[in-house]
Amino acid sequence: MPFNIGLSGLNAAQADLQTTGNNVSNSGTTGFKRSRAEFGDVFAQSFGGISQTAIGSGTRLQAVTQQFSQGRTEFTENGLDLAINGEGFFVLDDQGSKVYSRAGEFQVDRDGFLVNSQGQRLQGYDGVDSNRVDDLRLQTDTAAPQATTNLEALINLRSDAGTIEDEFDLEKPETYNFSTSLTMYDSLGIARDASLYFVKTAPNEWNAHVAVRRDDGNLMELEDYGGGSEGPLTLEFDPSGQLDVVDPAAEGLTVPGGPEGDLDGAEPLVFDIDFDGTTQFGGDFSVNDLNQDGFASGQLTGIDIDDTGVVFARFTNGQSTALGQLTLANFSNPQGLEQLGDNNWAETFAAGDVRMGRPGSSNLGAVQAGALEASNVDIAQELVNLITAQRNFQANAQTISTADQVTQTIINIR
Template sequence: MPFNIGLSGLNAAQADLQTTGNNVSNSGTTGFKRSRAEFADVFAQSFGGISQTAIGSGTRLQAVTQQFSQGRTEFTENGLDLAIDGEGFFVLNDQGNELYTRAGEFQVDNEGFLVNNQGQRLQGYPPEDPGSADPNFTTGQRDDLRLQTGASEPQATSEIEALVNLQSDAAELDGGDFNPEQPDTYNFSTSLTVYDSLGTARDANLYFVKTGPQSWEAHSRISNGVDVDGIPQFLESDAIPLEFDGSGQLTGATEEAFTFENLDNGADDLEINFDFAGTTQYGGDFSVNDLGQDGFASGRLTGVDIDSSGVVFARFTNGQASALGQVALANFRNPQGLEQLGNNNWAQTFASGEPQDGAPGTGDRGQIQAGALEASNVDIAQELVNLITAQRNFQANAQTISTADQVTQTIINIR
């Protein structure tokens, strides 16, 4: 019996050494979770025996459990590297099999899907309105996340906002004589770029004509190509009246829409609403305080960003961004019940419970840190201490066997 007890102790110490050695060997593995060897005593008692005088029969390895504490976050230079700050797992599609991981080393394959280095596809939620910069996501339907690589669609200008100060002591002119080619027929002008439905940039000019002490007219025109002789052509709007009160504030209507028709490149008619809200007539010089429009040209993909809520944005050369999807995270009631598969992956088991998936930052799921990876949660200093402890345990149990052997030899040599 002492031999068996000592042998069980040797086996337990060996298992402890192996578990600690596995932790040490994976100290540099992304998303690795250290394991702990857990032991139980072996106690055998015959029927009718007396428990107060019974002696245990040694120890046995009861379980090797994973410790899902947070590993430190290490920042990288790859925007597709993802770390989970908190609980949860990335969901992977491995040819129809659902796997889970904490290792966020992702890249784009030749079909545009986000994959890890085993080719397993990252799962996410598609946008309800593809191409929108701020869409809602279909969280009840997971799919493989795929990056759009085509050009973003242009947006025609639909509104021009002009916030200017018109000099109150400017000379009054006859609005009927307005001619953009003759500077003496208008008081002030400014310009900006607008876009048609095909994304073609067009020069737009605003002209201001003072027609009375508190009355102005605003005119606009946009470029429309050139004629057969190479002479620039333009499309002009009607006059937009602007009336001010005695304190220089704009009164009456502050907006007016106009349609520019027959664009030279076949684009749709350009319907623009001119908004002059906030325009003033003060004694200072003419000034443009704000001048903007809402159109933009088409753009090429320049990069991909992922925010803390897991939303994947595509950035384009026209300064626009569109959401391509949202990373899905899954959590379990008992993560320690997950089955280790190797390659930083886990699989669901009966002990782990059903996956509870959702968007990052919701429920008990952590947030996403892009451009970073979660390092192993192995503490090398602690593991080295564990190695020393396991070694001492091994030596002590070996000594138990050696002592039992000496006692046996003594008994055998009795005469």
């Protein structure tokens, strides 16, 4: 019996050494969680035995449990590296099976999917407002253009400007008081120069002429204003210089399109002009704000991921598009997960049902882009554990040696 007790102690010490050695070897593994060997005493007695005089039969390894404490966050130069600050696991698709990981070393494969080094695809919500979980895929094709539909003009027209009675001609500066210009876009994303010309026709009254550069390169005044009306837009101001009346024709201005139009085959360019805030004060003519809502097509320039896991694509046209949102998973008992290797776990009955959600919601942690979660192994602590396990091994070996000497003594009795 003493031999068996000592042998169980040797086996326990050996398991402790192996567990500690595994921790040390993975001290540089991203997202690794250290393990702890847990032991229980062996106490066998027969039915009706007297427990007060029973002697234990050694020890045994009960479990090797992982410790899911947070590892330190290490920042990288890769925007697709992700770390979870708090609870939760990345959800990965491994050829149809779901696996879970804390290692956030991701990259884009040839098909645009976010994958790890094993080719497992990162899972996310298909759109920010969707609840369908699928493979996260980056948009790598050209972003579609958007035609201008609204133009905002916040301008101060000089109140003491002289009235002009001559017929307006955009090629004759003497036929208008002030002008300004900006770039608009048609349905094909082609930039179109647009100009506004302001002519004072009477005290507190102005005409606004709109011209757009067409296919032949000429800047020509619009023929169709809102509702198909002809002629310039009229602006009327009250005695305090505030805009009082805006011509209804400022809504629905049209540049003809199509095969017979003036926009290289693009759809008709229909837009409104918002003059809200335009004034007629003393002082110089000034353009306080002049912008429009159209843009050209764009190529993908980068990916941004915020702390809620929303994936944004940035394009050369200055636009950004939300492509989806990361999915995180959590379990009632993470220590019950099955270790698969390669920094992955699989769900088990002991771990409880998987609960999926968006980063930062419920008890799920936030996502840090451009960073990785390091192993939570404390090398100093593991070295102390090695010394302790080594001494336990030596002490149990001494138990066997002592039992052998006692047995030899008994054998030598004559």
